[in-house]
Amino acid sequence: MALEIPEVVIDRLPVYGRALDLLKQQGREVVNSQELGERLGVTPAQIRKDLSYFGRFGKQGRGYNVARLLDELNQILGLTREWSMVLVGVGQLGRAILAYDGFTPQGFRIIAAFDDDPNIIGTTVDGHLITSVDELAATLLERHAEIGIVAVPGATAQGVIDSMVASGVKAILNYAPIAAQAPPHVRIKDIDPVLALQSMTFYIKDQD
Amino acid sequence: MALEIPEVVIDRLPVYGRALDLLKQQGREVVNSQELGERLGVTPAQIRKDLSYFGRFGKQGRGYNVARLLDELNQILGLTREWSMVLVGVGQLGRAILAYDGFTPQGFRIIAAFDDDPNIIGTTVDGHLITSVDELAATLLERHAEIGIVAVPGATAQGVIDSMVASGVKAILNYAPIAAQAPPHVRIKDIDPVLALQSMTFYIKDQD
DNA sequence: GCTACATTGTGCGCGCGTGCGCAATCACGA
DNA sequence: TCGTGATTGCGCACGCGCGCACAATGTAGC
Ligand SMILES: NC(=O)c1ccc[n+]([C@@H]2O[C@H](COP(=O)([O-])OP(=O)(O)OC[C@H]3O[C@@H](n4cnc5c(N)ncnc54)[C@H](O)[C@@H]3O)[C@@H](O)[C@H]2O)c1
Ligand SMILES: NC(=O)c1ccc[n+]([C@@H]2O[C@H](COP(=O)([O-])OP(=O)(O)OC[C@H]3O[C@@H](n4cnc5c(N)ncnc54)[C@H](O)[C@@H]3O)[C@@H](O)[C@H]2O)c1
Numbered sequence: 001m002a003l004e005i006p007e008v009v010i011d012r013l014p015v016y017g018r019a020l021d022l023l024k025q026q027g028r029e030v031v032n033s034q035e036l037g038e039r040l041g042v043t044p045a046q047i048r049k050d051l052s053y054f055g056r057f058g059k060q061g062r063g064y065n066v067a068r069l070l071d072e073l074n075q076i077l078g079l080t081r082e083w084s085m086v087l088v089g090v091g092q093l094g095r096a097i098l099a100y101d102g103f104t105p106q107g108f109r110i111i112a113a114f115d116d117d118p119n120i121i122g123t124t125v126d127g128h129l130i131t132s133v134d135e136l137a138a139t140l141l142e143r144h145a146e147i148g149i150v151a152v153p154g155a156t157a158q159g160v161i162d163s164m165v166a167s168g169v170k171a172i173l174n175y176a177p178i179a180a181q182a183p184p185h186v187r188i189k190d191i192d193p194v195l196a197l198q199s200m201t202f203y204i205k206d207q208d
Numbered sequence: 209m210a211l212e213i214p215e216v217v218i219d220r221l222p223v224y225g226r227a228l229d230l231l232k233q234q235g236r237e238v239v240n241s242q243e244l245g246e247r248l249g250v251t252p253a254q255i256r257k258d259l260s261y262f263g264r265f266g267k268q269g270r271g272y273n274v275a276r277l278l279d280e281l282n283q284i285l286g287l288t289r290e291w292s293m294v295l296v297g298v299g300q301l302g303r304a305i306l307a308y309d310g311f312t313p314q315g316f317r318i319i320a321a322f323d324d325d326p327n328i329i330g331t332t333v334d335g336h337l338i339t340s341v342d343e344l345a346a347t348l349l350e351r352h353a354e355i356g357i358v359a360v361p362g363a364t365a366q367g368v369i370d371s372m373v374a375s376g377v378k379a380i381l382n383y384a385p386i387a388a389q390a391p392p393h394v395r396i397k398d399i400d401p402v403l404a405l406q407s408m409t410f411y412i413k414d415q416d
Numbered sequence: 417g418c419t420a421c422a423t424t425g426t427g428c429g430c431g432c433g434t435g436c437g438c439a440a441t442c443a444c445g446a
Numbered sequence: 447t448c449g450t451g452a453t454t455g456c457g458c459a460c461g462c463g464c465g466c467a468c469a470a471t472g473t474a475g476c
Contacts, residue, residue, distance in 0.1 A: 006463065014406035019387065032423065040387045044423095045465045052425055060424045060471040077406055078413030092304040099300045102385060102402055146412060147405065170412040173401055177310060179227065179248045187411050189404040193381055194310055196397040197355065198222035198285055203395050204354060204378040205286030214433065240453065252453095253435045260455055268441040268454045 009050045013073055015040055016047065020070040032063030079107055084144065086169070087113040088160045089151035090120055090130050093175060097151060098126045108147070112139050116156075133160070140167040150174045161188075217258045221281055223248055224255065228278040240271030287315055292352065294377070295321040296368045297359035298328055298338050301383060305359060306334045316355070320347050324364075341368070348375040358382045369396075 019039055023031055033044035051057055057072050058064045074080050085103075087094055087110050098113060114133040115121055121132045131139065148164035150157050150172060157176030164172060171187040174180050177195075182188050227247055231239055241252035259265055265280050266272045282288050293311075295302055295318050306321060322341040323329055329340045339347065356372040358365050358380060365384030372380060379395040382388050385403075390396050 008463075010410050011403075011407045013410075014403045015387065017406070018385065018403075034423085041389070043465060045467095046463095048423090048425065049464075056425070058424050059473080061422045061473045063423065076410065078409040079406060081413075083405070083409060092307045096300040096304045097401075103405075106402055106406065108402070108405055147408070170415055171405075171408040173404055173408075177226065179223065181249070185415070187408045189408060191399055191401055191404065193305075193399055194314055194316070195219075195222045195226075196381055196399065197291070197311075197316055197379075198225070198287060198314065199219045200355070200379040200381075200395045200397060201286040201291060202218050202221070202284065205289075207378055207393070216433075242453085251435065253437095254433095256454065257434075257456080264455065266454050267443080269443050269452045271453065 005053050009053060010077075012042070012046075012050055013077055015042075016050075017070060017073045017077070017079075020066055020073070023066050024070060028066050030063045031066055033058075036064075082107045082109060083146055084109055084111045085147040085149055085173075086111065086136070086140065086145045086164070087149045087151060088115070088133055088136065088164070089153075089175075090115040090125055091151065094151040095125055097149060098128055110149070111143055111145055114139075133163075136163055137167050140169070144168075146170045148172045150176055150180075152176060154178045213261050217261060218285075220250070220254075220258055221285055223250075224258075225278060225281045225285070225287070228274055228281070231274050232278060236274050238271045239274055241266075244272075290315050290317055291354055292317055292319045293355040293357055293381075294319065294344070294348065294353045294372070295357045295359060296323070296341055296344065296372070297361075297383075298323040298333055299359065302359040303333055305357060306336055318357070319351055319353055322347075341371075344371055345375050348377070353377065355379045355381065358384055358388075360384060362386045 016036065019036060020031070033047045036042075037044040037047055048058075054076050055072070057069050085108055087097060090098070090113050094113065094115070098110060103110065110128065112131060113125065113128045114131050114136055116133045120130050123130050146169065148161075148169040148171070150160050150164075152160050154176045157174065157178050158180065161172060161174065161180055161182060165182055165186050169186065172180070172182065172189075174188055174190045175192075177192055180188050180190065224244065227244060228239070241255045245252040245255055256266075259277075262284050263280070265277050293316055295305060298306070298321050302321065302323070306318060311318065318336065320339060321333065321336045322339050322344055324341045328338050331338050354377065356369075356377040356379070358368050358372075360368050362384045365382065365386050366388065369380060369382065369388055369390060373390055373394050377394065380388070380390065380397075382396055382398045383400075385400055388396050388398065
């Protein structure tokens with residue numbers, strides 16, 4: 001019941017949740033930490049330790065009830081409600097994000113999409129009317145959104161982030177290749193394939 | 209000169225490299241660990257410690273020569289050469305990846321793109337002729353590629369990964385929402401926006 | 417109801433990553 | 447040439463996360 005739960009632990013919980021979701025769809029009722037760990041490449045002890053931060057969800061001799069544990073995790077992570085998101089930047093990547101069918105089933109909904117290109121503003125992409133980014137603040141006053149997605153080029157990304165922060169967004173998913181700055185109360189996660197590639201090359205550069 | 213360099217360190221080096229790239233473009237000749245740290249949200253000690261794993265690149269009393277340090281990092285990470293990549297899955301996301309202009313300047317080149325949809329095979333996307341995924345192995349025998357990008361749905365992703373591994377790919381960038389399995393000598397990094405969102409909600413769910 | 421078995425929950429130690437603090441070192445100006 | 451000031455490189459200690467190992471606890475079968 002410590003107040004300080006390591007961030008690595010929080011990052012693993014959604015991974016467990018996804019595996020449980022799959023097991024549930026397959027009709028499995030119970031699973032033990034051993035099997036769950038094998039599926040995810042994590043040690044069973046790690047899983048049990050992570051879960052023990054939040055309570056006792058398993059039964060000795062049997063394991064974990066899949067549906068029960070999934071519910072608990074969703075509760076812990078705040079996934080029992082819907083989350084509203086705004087997207088800024090409707091280029092190639094922005095369109096893929098708007099079309100992506102992986103957000104909604106998890107309770108993440110894009111409620112508005114913005115760009116600054118006059119040729120794009122006013123068009124409809126996957127059912128979303130694209131609005132001028134100038135109206136971001138006004139829109140967020142009317143329809144609240146807790147999460148912002150940044151899919152603009154690096155040069156304009158920090159400005160977009162600042163606007164989002166000023167409008168009360170609490171978390172930002174940043175696709176732009178910059179070291180984004182935000183106040184401590186706003187969570188940021190970066191999605192950066194180039195950084196991922198540039199670190200993998202270190203390990204494969206001298207291979208065979 | 210320890211053989212075991214922590215993976216977190218390797219993950220930070222590209223971040224340093226990107227900042228140095230920017231400084232170099234701005235004409236800066238030297239930078240100290242203090243300023244570099246401020247720009248990136250990292251402590252100066254961390255930067256100096258990370259670099260000390262590989263050598264002594266700075267000068268006391270002055271700092272680091274920007275161009276020199278950037279070269280050293282590129283050398284360390286294996287970024288002084290070109291890397292060939294294959295993409296499998298030319299859907300919405302795959303198209304954004306093919307169109308992305310952020311890979312080439314860093315030396316990452318997509319040399320072939322595959323799909324299994326007859327309506328997509330044979331078409332040209334951003335200068336790339338889309339090939340049937342059945343020809344993946346044959347193509348990789350002819351034109352070698354060290355890196356694979358997976359942009360197919362989760363259900364077929366593991367199969368694609370297995371094919372890539374069998375064809376000698378050494379690193380995989382996986383966009384599919386699965387816990388991907390690969391032999392230890394193949395590096396994998398996952399890009400997963402949903403997991404990122406699902407962990408951020410933990411921190412913002414009880415805010416104000 | 418009792419026994420045998422399986423699996424959890426967790427105390428504990430180990431190892432690793434982080435950052436402090438300082439000595440070593442370099443540039444520069446007098 | 448020497449002194450001053452700045453900044454690196456790194457030894458060291460602290461703290462945290464990981465996983466072992468076992469006691470606690472529940473299940474199932476007889
Ligand atoms: N395409 C990819 O696969 C990919 C992958 C990883 C990261 N990224 C990053 O994601 C971002 C977008 O990439 P993309 O390929 O879609 O680029 P893109 O050029 O196709 O789209 C960018 C869009 O942002 C809009 N825009 C620019 N400044 C804006 C502003 N201030 N306010 C609102 N809209 C603005 C532009 O009008 C354009 O529509 C970039 O930062 C890129 O580095 C892209
Ligand atoms: N669109 C996004 O923003 C986004 C974001 C994050 C992750 N993802 C993930 O990336 C993947 C692709 O997403 P998408 O939106 O482009 O989906 P999509 O359905 O638009 O495209 C998938 C493509 O993969 C092809 N494909 C399917 N099985 C294949 C196989 N075995 N071999 C070769 N090609 C095959 C399909 O023909 C299709 O063209 C999914 O796993 C998705 O979860 C997408």
